[in-house]
Amino acid sequence: MTATPWNRIEFEQQLRERGRSYHIHHPFNVMLNTGRATPEQVRGWVANRFYYQIAIPIKDAAVMSNCPDAAVRRGWVQRILDHDGFELNGITDPGGIEAWLRLADAVGLTREEVQDQRHVIPALRFAVDAYVNFARRAPWQEAVCSSLTELFAPEIHKQRLATWPEHYGWIEPGGLHYFRSRVSQARRDVEQGLAVTLDHFTTRAQQERALEVLQFKLDILWAMNDAMALKYGVSNP
Numbered sequence: 001m002t003a004t005p006w007n008r009i010e011f012e013q014q015l016r017e018r019g020r021s022y023h024i025h026h027p028f029n030v031m032l033n034t035g036r037a038t039p040e041q042v043r044g045w046v047a048n049r050f051y052y053q054i055a056i057p058i059k060d061a062a063v064m065s066n067c068p069d070a071a072v073r074r075g076w077v078q079r080i081l082d083h084d085g086f087e088l089n090g091i092t093d094p095g096g097i098e099a100w101l102r103l104a105d106a107v108g109l110t111r112e113e114v115q116d117q118r119h120v121i122p123a124l125r126f127a128v129d130a131y132v133n134f135a136r137r138a139p140w141q142e143a144v145c146s147s148l149t150e151l152f153a154p155e156i157h158k159q160r161l162a163t164w165p166e167h168y169g170w171i172e173p174g175g176l177h178y179f180r181s182r183v184s185q186a187r188r189d190v191e192q193g194l195a196v197t198l199d200h201f202t203t204r205a206q207q208e209r210a211l212e213v214l215q216f217k218l219d220i221l222w223a224m225n226d227a228m229a230l231k232y233g234v235s236n237p
C-alpha cells in the first residue's frame with residue numbers, strides 16, 4: 001500500500017522540522033554567535049564562506065539553465081542580481097558578493113587574500129561544489145527544493161546582527177550590512193522556493209524525496225562547518 005500524501009500544511013511542517021539539523025546548531029556556529037570566537041576564527045569563517053557566496057549565483061544560473069518555465073526563471077533571476085549586483089536605469093546595487101568583501105575588510109582581511117581563495121579549506125570546497133553540481137544535474141524542482149535551507153537563514157543572520165556588535169567590538173559595524181540585507185531577501189526566496197516545492201512534490205514518495213534533498217543541503221552546510229572546526233578549532237562554553 002502506498003502512503004497517503006501529506007497535505008500542503010503537513011508537508012511544509014515536515015520541511016520546517018528539518019531545521020533541527022541546520023548549521024545554526026553546529027558547535028562552530030554556536031561559538032561564533034555566542035562571542036567565543038577569536039579574530040582568527042572569525043577571519044577563517046569569513047574567508048571560507050566567501051567560497052559559498054561566489055558559488056550561489058553560479059548554482060542559481062544552473063537552476064535556471066534546467067528550467068523551461070519562464071515564469072519561474074523571471075522570479076529566480078533576482079537571486080543572481082542579489083549576489084552579483086546590477087546597474088539599471090541609473091540604479092546601482094553592488095550586490096552580496098561585494099557586501100561580503102566589505103565584511104572581509106571589516107574583520108581585517110584584504111580583498112586579495114579572500115578573492116584568491118588561499119584560505120579555502122579543501123573539504124569546504126568539495127562541500128560547496130557538491131551543491132553546485134547537484135543543481136547542474138538534478139531536475140530543476142529538486143534544485144529549487146535544495147535552496148530551502150533558506151527557511152532557517154533569517155534566524156541565523158538575525159543572531160549575528162544581535163550578538164556580533166556586542167562581542168566583537170573590533171569588527172567595523174558597516175561590515176554587517178550583508179546579514180541585514182539577507183533577512184528580507186531570504187524570506188522572499190523562500191516564498192518562491194516553497195511554492196514550487198509544495199506544487200511539484202505531491203505524492204508521498206515525491207514528498208519523501210524532497211525531504212531527502214533538503215537533508216542533503218543541510219548536510220552540505222554542516223560539513224562546511226565541520227571543515228572549519230577542524231582547521232580553526234572550536235572552544236566549548
Ligand SMILES: O=C(O)c1cc(C(=O)O)c2c(n1)C(=O)C(=O)c1cc(C(=O)O)[nH]c1-2
Nearest residue numbers: 056146147148149150152153156157182221
Ligand atoms: O549565513 C548563513 O548561514 C546562510 C545560509 C544559507 C543557506 O541556508 O543555504 C544561505 C545564506 N546564508 C545566504 O546568505 C544566501 O544568500 C543563501 C542562498 C542560498 C541558496 O541555497 O540559494 N542559501 C543561502
